[in-house]
Amino acid sequence: MKRIAVMTSGGDSAGMNAAVRAVVRGACAQGLEVLGIREGFMGLVHEHFFPMDANSVGGILHRGGTELRTFRYPDFAKPECRQPLREAFLAQGIDGLVVIGGDGSFRGAHCIDTEWNVPTVGIPATIDNDIEGTDFSIGFDTALNIAVDCVDKIRDTATSHGRIFCIEVMGRASGMLAITTGLCCGAEEVLIPEHPFDINEICTRIDAGYDRGKKHAILIIAEGAASASEIATGMRLILDREIRVAVLGHIQRGGEPTAFDRILASRLGIAAVQQLLGGKRDVMVGLIGGEIFATPLVKESPSVRVILGEYVKLQQILH
Amino acid sequence: MKRIAVMTSGGDSAGMNAAVRAVVRGACAQGLEVLGIREGFMGLVHEHFFPMDANSVGGILHRGGTELRTFRYPDFAKPECRQPLREAFLAQGIDGLVVIGGDGSFRGAHCIDTEWNVPTVGIPATIDNDIEGTDFSIGFDTALNIAVDCVDKIRDTATSHGRIFCIEVMGRASGMLAITTGLCCGAEEVLIPEHPFDINEICTRIDAGYDRGKKHAILIIAEGAASASEIATGMRLILDREIRVAVLGHIQRGGEPTAFDRILASRLGIAAVQQLLGGKRDVMVGLIGGEIFATPLVKESPSVRVILGEYVKLQQILH
Amino acid sequence: MKRIAVMTSGGDSAGMNAAVRAVVRGACAQGLEVLGIREGFMGLVHEHFFPMDANSVGGILHRGGTELRTFRYPDFAKPECRQPLREAFLAQGIDGLVVIGGDGSFRGAHCIDTEWNVPTVGIPATIDNDIEGTDFSIGFDTALNIAVDCVDKIRDTATSHGRIFCIEVMGRASGMLAITTGLCCGAEEVLIPEHPFDINEICTRIDAGYDRGKKHAILIIAEGAASASEIATGMRLILDREIRVAVLGHIQRGGEPTAFDRILASRLGIAAVQQLLGGKRDVMVGLIGGEIFATPLVKESPSVRVILGEYVKLQQILH
């Protein structure tokens, strides 16, 4: 192995730069050449390849977003879109590829590995923390801390006015970001796609809380469960209280990565290079129980996440 | 003067607690008794009066929201709602009242002063910074710093994806929060209610920016000018680019007050007590050119804000 | 089991309040009575016991420090100091005790369990992350993020002036906080007590860095390895460059807990109650590989920390 390439793909998340840095410096330390690819798979279309060395990644460890830029490019999943890009890619003399992104990006990476025969390793990076094969994806801890900070602020105003707040957090089809935000903020209710909820029961519990002397009610709503404004509309039919809506939105994606995400990204970046050098391919590196493991890049039957169930129980005891 | 009362009223803003603390400690230092009133004018309905002393306001200087709680109670403007509350209020033996809030609250305070003959002083506190007679209202600097921090985060993700972001900030009918956020973040465009804008021209300028090599476009939109989603919808008809919407919402209200707001609140709180002791009434204390002045609690003809115009010019040069 | 007590002891760390909340609410959910003990073991001297319920711990989840207050009370390790307190303690009818703190506190807790026959469970909370039997102690993640934020700020000024900075972080005899801070900040050098270092070699590497175009050098120094001012003094004898010293100090202890620490504290607090109810005693609950395990409260032969070695290797590759 002489030359590897690295890209970030899909939605951006804090810590992607730290991962790129670790891949590049880890590869350079082993005497490999490194090419950067700009804008994910879209970079293949425009042949945005450029050489990187240890200095190229100076001063980016703590930066939010991704200096390599990224792109959502679902068409790469279509063979007819993918095929025309093959020749230019192979012409770069790339012996290994590291793709930093989420599930969708890994499906594209899997095609490059299996169809184009370029050994490929994935690094999980998404604020949704919904990737099988790692306890944490890069960017989740940062997004969680941002969401928690926002809810802490909103609670000030909720308490001052005695209001109910319906706060929508990201997470796509996963409730992980919502349930952890709820736990961290002592939310009264958390609505996640993995568990059914009944708006009448919620309203009954909230009313009971006010009767016991609570000064506010905070509902954390996973975007995969419902929209905050839908929930608020439904609650207004039942409760005669002031209800406000907040959608945290894209601020959850950005910002400087937390310490946790910087370390996770550093470990996974180095590990990805080691996998390639060790002859492993078509795998994703992930953190399981504090240690790093390689699992297939594309999983057939994603298992249920045990930890989410534990968090739900904690929330029920502690709220 | 023997006994004064203090309340917070209207929308909450960071620094209200610091102002209450200054009023209470300033009054105690002069040998006055102090009553707190909970939930603004609504506290008059429920007779939520309670004695406060220097210790009552320990540990609240840095807290967001308002420990006295607040309430939007527009009915107090109606004589028939106000009148029944008079007797209970006067029975408290209150010789002076300090009302911490915005324009609406000051109209209520003015009635108490003139109709019930209780000397009343207002302290301007609102994140909108839209009060005539003070260069800054308490909470504006905090809200601005929160908005700036959010836009800094969103720019990370905007640059990573090459996207346009339409970001809506608060401010009611005023563009102050929007124009200052735009200045602080180097926004490409700022839409405020005080100035007309043309969506076609905006799109032309944004396109030109991308042509010059810009990697994103940030539009800051005052809620008084338009909704961010309206603007995004309009732009999508004209531009073939990725556009995202973010509504910062209530996080702008909460959070620990900045140093500026803590000092402003401390100065105005002390000054309000001094006004009452000096026999002034039906006035608002404000900061004009770095010094504290008293102006009528209710102004007849609010003047145009000069500073906003200067900020607009700065934005045009610097963006 | 009918009644348990809870205390915080030793140096404070962010997340202690979240742990107390989880113990209290977890116990109440099981129908137990709870007593709080103020100021750790010193509270036994003054018999500072007071009843707590689910409401007692409202609004403290996100607060730094410890509302139960704490105290360093090494004399409790002496039988002659401990013995006189026994009777008053037993008179409270306490069937179980939860002690939130570090190694020193656990030795005291062990005495209460074994000598006074009161089942006792420890929850590890210290910014040093130096406790055998848990991958993370409560407060470490917060302290690390604060240290990282400080070093990020100092790097701005270091780069502006082209300076060398010797930055001392806490950690007592452990280098965990230092090595992780160094990893997160891309520090040029990290000095920890677990590894020897040679100041001449350090200076040679720093000089080489400047020759390669670096604009600053950041050294992170564990307080257990050396004092930052000692190192700076030593370097000034060798290098003719501007060197500055920063001792981060007590700000590392305080501040609102991060999401990680809030969740860790919540999980461990609930787990401590479960241990007591399950008949376990003289144990500490900890997080090992993402799951919760109970280990002896006092360990005979603390094992070497494997993870630290991994971090040192990462640092050598990535700096």
Next chain:
Amino acid sequence: MKRIAVMTSGGDSAGMNAAVRAVVRGACAQGLEVLGIREGFMGLVHEHFFPMDANSVGGILHRGGTELRTFRYPDFAKPECRQPLREAFLAQGIDGLVVIGGDGSFRGAHCIDTEWNVPTVGIPATIDNDIEGTDFSIGFDTALNIAVDCVDKIRDTATSHGRIFCIEVMGRASGMLAITTGLCCGAEEVLIPEHPFDINEICTRIDAGYDRGKKHAILIIAEGAASASEIATGMRLILDREIRVAVLGHIQRGGEPTAFDRILASRLGIAAVQQLLGGKRDVMVGLIGGEIFATPLVKESPSVRVILGEYVKLQQILH
């Protein structure tokens, strides 16, 4: 006027980049050419001149430190050091110079204006806020907010342990940063060089505070008044209480500028260019009472700062 130059000089402060950006974009908008000078007056020695345009200052508005870098170069005050640099400087064809820094830098700038006959304007930037002719210098608001955030954190740990903390803040010979930090944090005592203090009286007041039920004592000590460790040593001779020392140090210099500093820097940067274009020279632009004024670059008899006295009175009432 065709070509101006801009430099940052002396100690760095947050917002310097925003000021450089405003100078460059303000000048470009008027059709001027701009040269950047690296490392302040030291850049004259090494002839570090380079052309800048509107794009050169993209993406730096929110960055801490100074991208132009800076240097403390007191030798420039000596004619024999200054003189040899004259010819190379004049060879650049510079018609105007903007120097961003503090008092020391302005003395150098004054020499360039008067001796080398190059019209020069100063922009006040220092965290000390000790410059005659402006109510606020660039960087002060950021430094204050950082100091306040640190003290808020330390108060958590102080309260938890019932401790006294002696906290040293920067400010050189000025007490402005100390007194404002004290006001914002409700410090028990503030020691500044402008006012005498008696350590016995301080200890008496602190003891009285504990007797009234206080859980901690926070002393803010201006570096110009005393060192925190000296004060702690003195207090330990008088009081039998736990006393800790914290020196906030260089973190006060760095970090992203606050909104206030970004706006101040933007206004002053534009104003400096306007002064040059308007034929003014040997002046400093400053903010007085909310408006921008030009005052002599070097003042003969600095007046007493009135505002500091007001803050001291506030502190005495409110602490």
